[in-house]
Amino acid sequence: MRLERWGMLAALAMACAGCVTTGGDGPGANLKPDSKADERRHGAEVHTELGTKYMEQGNLEGAMGKLNKAVQFDPTYAPAHTVLGVLYERINDPANAELQYRKAVELDPKKGDLNNNLAVFLCKQGRAGDAKPYFDRALADPFYGTPDLALSNAGTCELKAKDYDGAEAYFRKALERNPQNPDALYQMANVLYLKNDAFRARAFLQRFDALGVSSPDALKLGHDIELRLGNGEVAQDYAKRLREKFPDSEPAHALEATARQ
Numbered sequence: 630m631r632l633e634r635w636g637m638l639a640a641l642a643m644a645c646a647g648c649v650t651t652g653g654d655g656p657g658a659n660l661k662p663d664s665k666a667d668e669r670r671h672g673a674e675v676h677t678e679l680g681t682k683y684m685e686q687g688n689l690e691g692a693m694g695k696l697n698k699a700v701q702f703d704p705t706y707a708p709a710h711t712v713l714g715v716l717y718e719r720i721n722d723p724a725n726a727e728l729q730y731r732k733a734v735e736l737d738p739k740k741g742d743l744n745n746n747l748a749v750f751l752c753k754q755g756r757a758g759d760a761k762p763y764f765d766r767a768l769a770d771p772f773y774g775t776p777d778l779a780l781s782n783a784g785t786c787e788l789k790a791k792d793y794d795g796a797e798a799y800f801r802k803a804l805e806r807n808p809q810n811p812d813a814l815y816q817m818a819n820v821l822y823l824k825n826d827a828f829r830a831r832a833f834l835q836r837f838d839a840l841g842v843s844s845p846d847a848l849k850l851g852h853d854i855e856l857r858l859g860n861g862e863v864a865q866d867y868a869k870r871l872r873e874k875f876p877d878s879e880p881a882h883a884l885e886a887t888a889r890q
Contacts, residue, residue: 672702677709684716692716707736711746718750726750739766741773745782752786760786777807784816788823796820811842819850827857845871849880 680695693716699709710733717726730747737743748763764783768776784799797820803813814837821830831854837847848871855864871881 669703670706673699673706673709675699676702677706677712680709680716681712684712684719689716689720705736707733707740707743710736711743714746714750723750723754727754734763739770741767741770741776741779744770745773745779748779748786749782752782752789755789757786757790757792777803777810777813780806781810781813781816784813784820788816788820793820793824797824809840811837811840814840815844815847815850818847818854822850822854822857827854830854831858843870843874845875845878845880848875849884852884 676695676699680692680699683689683692683695696709696713696716699706700713703709710729714726714729714733717723717729727747727750730743730750733743734740734747744763744767748760748767751757751760751763761783764779764786767773767779773779780799780803784796784803787793787796787799797817800813800817800820803810804817807813814833818830818832818834818837821827821833830850834847834851834854838851848867852864852867852871855861855867868884871878871884875881
């Protein structure tokens with residue numbers, strides 16, 4: 630893929646990390662709620678899980694029904710609001726998406742992944758300044774399992790705002806936490822290329838390639854870096870890989886358009 634920096638799928642996975650599994654031998658198979666509150670929470674968890682599955686299958690109308698049912702069972706269940714936010718984004722309703730992401734954060738204001746998801750959404754809307762405090766909150770959560778993800782997302786947000794130095798600082802911090810974060814490696818190569826430092830950009834892209842990850846954006850970037858460094862043969866190798874692996878991608882079309890000029 631063009632690396633999915635904005636956590637759509639991550640939001641689904643994180644949101645349902647605590648969902649109850651029903652049927653079979655799963656951990657929630659024999660769960661019997663002890664009180665009305667437990668019963669409501671159980672219903673919210675089950676319907677959130679079902680809504681997530683429907684969304685993954687492309688049944689967005691069914692997903693909406695299940696997720697609305699989840700918040701009817703328990704309006705305080707933050708993961709249901711997070712997945713609703715993802716769904717509203719998918720159906721191009723950013724106003725309601727923001728309401729749902731904010732509701733999730735309001736319910737659990739210190740939770741790292743919830744703050745990251747809201748920050749990512751705001752950044753996609755071109756609101757980098759509004760996003761930064763939520764990235765900071767995500768990073769302040771000592772129990773947040775993937776701080777390098779939030780750091781990489783924050784760097785991408787700064788990159789979209791053309792703050793290349795700020796972006797580089799975030800990507801370096803992400804790589805300090807996880808030297809094999811593919812997104813941070815790719816983005817470090819990208820931001821260094823944009824800062825006209827193609828030599829160092831190449832080093833980070835080589836580290837990205839060593840992970841065995843492939844994307845059309847990365848192959849196009851490799852082509853551009855090598856071309857800037859005067860290595861036409863290596864640049865053509867990147868171009869060949871791009872055409873073979875991702876012939877219908879936007880970067881492949883951009884490369885062909887350039888070649889025709």
